[in-house]
Amino acid sequence: MIRYTTILLCVLLYQSSLAQNLTKSICRIEDGAIIFQINLKLNPEQRAQLAKQYDIDSLVLAKVYEGLTSFTVKNENWTVKKISSQIAELSKSLDTIQKSVVTKNNVLLSLENGDKLPTYTGAEFANYGVNKLELSSVFKYEAGIARFFLPKFKTAQKVYISGSFNGWSTSQNPMHKTDSGWVVKIRLQPGMYYYKFIIDGKWTYDSNNELRIRDGNWSYNSIIFCYNTKFALKGNTNSRKVIVAGSFNNWNIDELRMNKLPDGWELPIFLREGTHAYKFIVDGNWITDPSNKDNRPDGKGNINSFIGIGEECIFNLNGYPFAKKVYLMGNFNAWNQGELMMEKVENGWQLKYALGAGNYEYKFIVDGNKFITDPFNPYKVGSGEFINSFLAFKANHVFTLTKYPNAYDVIVTGSFNNWNRDGYRMVKKDGKWTFPIYLKPGKYTYKFIVDAQWIIDPDNKLWEENEFGTGNSVLWIEP
Secondary structure: OEOHHHHHHHHHHHOOHHHHOOOOOEEEEEOOEEEEEEEOOOOHHHHHHHHHHHOEOHHHHHHHHOOOOEEEEOOEEEEEEEOOOOEEEEEEEOOOOOHHHOOOOOOOOOOOOOOOOOOOOHHHOOOEEOOOEOOHHHEEEEOOEEEEEEEOOOOOOOEEEEEHHHOOOOOOOEOEEOOOEEEEEEEOOOEEEEEEEEEOOEEEOOOOEOOEEEOOOOOEEEEEEEOOEEEEEEOOOOOOOEEEEEHHHOOOOOOOEOEEEOOEEEEEEEEOOEEEEEEEEEOOEEEOOOOOOOEEEOOOOOEEEEEEEOOEEEEEEEOOOOOOOEEEEEHHHOOOOOOEEOEEEOOEEEEEEEEOOEEEEEEEEEOOOEEEOOOOOOOEEEEOOEEEEEEEEOOOEEEEEOOOOOOOOEEEEEHHHOOOOOOEEOEEEOOEEEEEEOOOOEEEEEEEEEOOEEEOOOOOOOEEOOOOOOOEEEEEEOO
């Protein structure tokens, strides 16, 4: 069998130099499973060392070396996948593992799959969100402080709140008993968070919160949004229905209904960092926001209001003094060619545009017929006629290759860009190749392509075998 402590040991070993010991085995957590990479050429002494190191039942290992592809030992189902003649991967689902041992300090699971347990703050993973609470008193968010309230349960002895905001800790945030229930205050950044209550040791989702997602353990995690924006429309008090729609929700005309007030309408909401176009729909009529001066054409004959959340990026195009109009387009505005008109300044053209942390491609359009990359940005993606400038806004990692100063062309590729071999072209400076990038927390595999030859990173000791027997370098990005 496998014990819960094995999970902690697994990732700690994986993230240390012990990940490449004499057994050539690697233990990792991935896609809701614990996976052991087993060297099939180990002698009996090395097998015993492996079983002891990872706390694996010797009977499980014995069945791996018998060549079985699936089996059950002590009510645990195991699968074996042969990677090469020498390497096999032994895996088991984590569905039955207690949440108390799955924390952000040692395990990272993907939020993008709704059935996986999240372990990272949700601001990074949601474009927008509005809470759906049966009782408004169960959650308040003001001045960066989130107040959670659990009504009733007056006979409970201890209640804790656990969620993506505290690494699913079972003891970090105790709730305090009141006459009407339990309450706790936590300082949180705007964003989306998953949580549960632990009532006298029993995990339960928030029954007063309609937003929930399957936790992969036959139950649910509750979802809460800490707001950073409020849409407001003054007047129109005789209107029956007002809806806000925008680029953040694909202009859905039925989803975000605003709340009626004595003097108008409002909707508190969480919006992901970046620039968002929007409009109000008043009893079926589309209007821009009368209180917002930032209105722009969308290139399709319409005018939209715009709101920027977070830090602004300044795009500059020097020169072109005789151009009449210069536009910016990129994957941040769905490559709309007629939306982002730049302002003429002393040395050229400029546009300030709010962006969230991420990787972006862009180009400039001069007088409608000249499409150019940024001449002052050396980082490019693509090939041939399809080359765009590349911007890693708030980059948190720089790929570096130092041992090939005479190479002509170097590309970095990996699981972060679907192994695109025409993707991220590195730049050489002072004999060193670099490429800055923004990556969400988690595990990534990658390689360099040096003058058409694939190599692992010679300066990274962390690697794992692949299906071709050539290995991939491994990178962990911490929260």
